[in-house]
Amino acid sequence: MKVCKFGGTSMATAKSIRQVEKIIRSDPERKYVVVSAPGKRFKGDIKVTDLLYQADAEKAHYGCAGPAIEEIRDRFVTLVAELGLDMDMDRYIDEVEAGINASSGSDYAASRGEYLSAIVLSELLGFDFVDAADIIKFKHDGSFDADNTNDLVQELKKNTKGIVIPGFYGSMPDGSIKTFSRGGSDVSGAIIARGVGAAIYENWTDVNGFMVTDPNVVQNPKQMEVLSYEELRELSYMGASVLHPDSIFPVREDGIPINIRNTFEPENKGTMILPDISGYPKSSIVTGIAGRKGNTTISLKKAMMNSELGFGRKVLSVLERHGISFEHMPTGIDTMSIVITEKVLNGVESQVIEDIKGKVNPDSIEVIHNLALIAVVGHGMANQMGTAARIFVALYQAGVNIRMIDQGSSEMNIIIGVEEKDYEKAIKAIYSAFFE
Ligand code: ADP
Ligand code: ASP
Ligand code: MG
Numbered sequence: 001m002k003v004c005k006f007g008g009t010s011m012a013t014a015k016s017i018r019q020v021e022k023i024i025r026s027d028p029e030r031k032y033v034v035v036s037a038p039g040k041r042f043k044g045d046i047k048v049t050d051l052l053y054q055a056d057a058e059k060a061h062y063g064c065a066g067p068a069i070e071e072i073r074d075r076f077v078t079l080v081a082e083l084g085l086d087m088d089m090d091r092y093i094d095e096v097e098a099g100i101n102a103s104s105g106s107d108y109a110a111s112r113g114e115y116l117s118a119i120v121l122s123e124l125l126g127f128d129f130v131d132a133a134d135i136i137k138f139k140h141d142g143s144f145d146a147d148n149t150n151d152l153v154q155e156l157k158k159n160t161k162g163i164v165i166p167g168f169y170g171s172m173p174d175g176s177i178k179t180f181s182r183g184g185s186d187v188s189g190a191i192i193a194r195g196v197g198a199a200i201y202e203n204w205t206d207v208n209g210f211m212v213t214d215p216n217v218v219q220n221p222k223q224m225e226v227l228s229y230e231e232l233r234e235l236s237y238m239g240a241s242v243l244h245p246d247s248i249f250p251v252r253e254d255g256i257p258i259n260i261r262n263t264f265e266p267e268n269k270g271t272m273i274l275p276d277i278s279g280y281p282k283s284s285i286v287t288g289i290a291g292r293k294g295n296t297t298i299s300l301k302k303a304m305m306n307s308e309l310g311f312g313r314k315v316l317s318v319l320e321r322h323g324i325s326f327e328h329m330p331t332g333i334d335t336m337s338i339v340i341t342e343k344v345l346n347g348v349e350s351q352v353i354e355d356i357k358g359k360v361n362p363d364s365i366e367v368i369h370n371l372a373l374i375a376v377v378g379h380g381m382a383n384q385m386g387t388a389a390r391i392f393v394a395l396y397q398a399g400v401n402i403r404m405i406d407q408g409s410s411e412m413n414i415i416i417g418v419e420e421k422d423y424e425k426a427i428k429a430i431y432s433a434f435f436e
Helices: 014-025 048-062 067-082 089-101 106-125 146-158 185-196 229-237 245-252 311-321 349-360 387-397 420-435
Strands: 002-006 030-035 163-166 169-171 177-179 200-205 226-228 258-262 271-274 288-301 335-341 364-377 402-407 413-419
Touching: 002 014, 002 185, 014 030, 014 067, 014 106, 030 106, 030 185, 048 067, 048 089, 048 106, 067 089, 067 106, 089 106, 106 163, 106 169, 106 177, 146 185, 163 185, 185 200, 185 245, 226 229, 229 245, 229 271, 229 288, 229 364, 288 349, 288 420, 311 335, 311 349, 335 402, 349 364, 364 402, 364 420, 387 402, 387 413, 387 420, 413 420
Parallel strands: 002 030, 002 200, 030 163, 200 258, 226 271
Antiparallel strands: 169 177, 258 271, 288 335, 288 364, 364 413, 402 413
């Protein structure tokens, strides 16, 4: 049995949904379907999820949701009409609007895109609709309740007709809706795959699988045939947005393969993500390159830092108190740098700096904004001499100034920090060095 997750672009238009239907009907094993909310139909379009967040913000500002809800209504009414479905979409949208206006929370609002999307597809396919709120559960502290969820998902195995489940959300013990982080329908699909014991988790999107780097930066990058769970996690965490980094956890224990496929080119085999890829031939030492902008570095200097017992702990305790997790921490004898995602420092940065000063009294503390991080990932890198040299020569020749270097202890990745303005240039240079 296969679990298939269809992303936002696949669910965006009547034409793409017809294509989804064709894919599902072409294989009787495709019985469990997880869907995203309708995504962008064209460049510059707004995803339904973003419209729902807007509707919730309208409610907060003006007391009730307004134009955003009407735009969503228009999208769904048009969609079901074009699909030729006899459904009273207005009734569903009224229900969502009332829920938002009753202050059900921004997670409730955001989740309604997948909810409606799943109802529409289940109607089209003649499959059962199962609400994610009934099977995907969170604990009181907001963490995912894997055991409870798994018991509930296993029950779905009794179904013979086929099921469509909305991605992205589940429910809290009090019944309120809670979402995963953005892109979380990938995680929902993985949870269902584990629960029903799928032979494979097919993740259908709008590209021919995992590319060795972001196709928005390098034109037509090479497609990966296989990728390991670990490599996937490194790459997606570092910005390869094709699959949510947490998608690995549910499928890892049972070693369920993930197959990234293109809804718009279903004959392409896509990329297989497997627990172990040691049996596959390696075409390059580097498996992939990913990156993201929007990072800040806090650099501390203090003479004799190395021998000052508890220095690192004290600095990190400040971050902990502010609820901030850090990304990297390269250190020297008398220096320590902490790389943090800009978003989490918003609004608290100056307080964090003051607190660090108070706690460890450094000789200097410097904050560098607009840092882009680039990860070069691959299992083969650990015992291959010269990999770092090739990266650095490529960056030097492209005129990119390196602001930070960090090598993960698994030796499976090298992280490089560059200025945001150099980000695209750096990715292109590293890509050429290893793949052209
Ligand atoms: P979906 O809505 O189907 O979940 P996403 O937009 O979340 O799709 O992910 C697919 C997109 O990820 C692609 O369209 C592409 O722009 C982007 N992407 C970023 N890095 C990569 C990569 N290394 N390989 C493939 N796609 C990538
Ligand atoms: N619709 C949600 C988002 O835009 C979840 C998803 O697409 O996976 O983030
Ligand atoms: Mg996605």
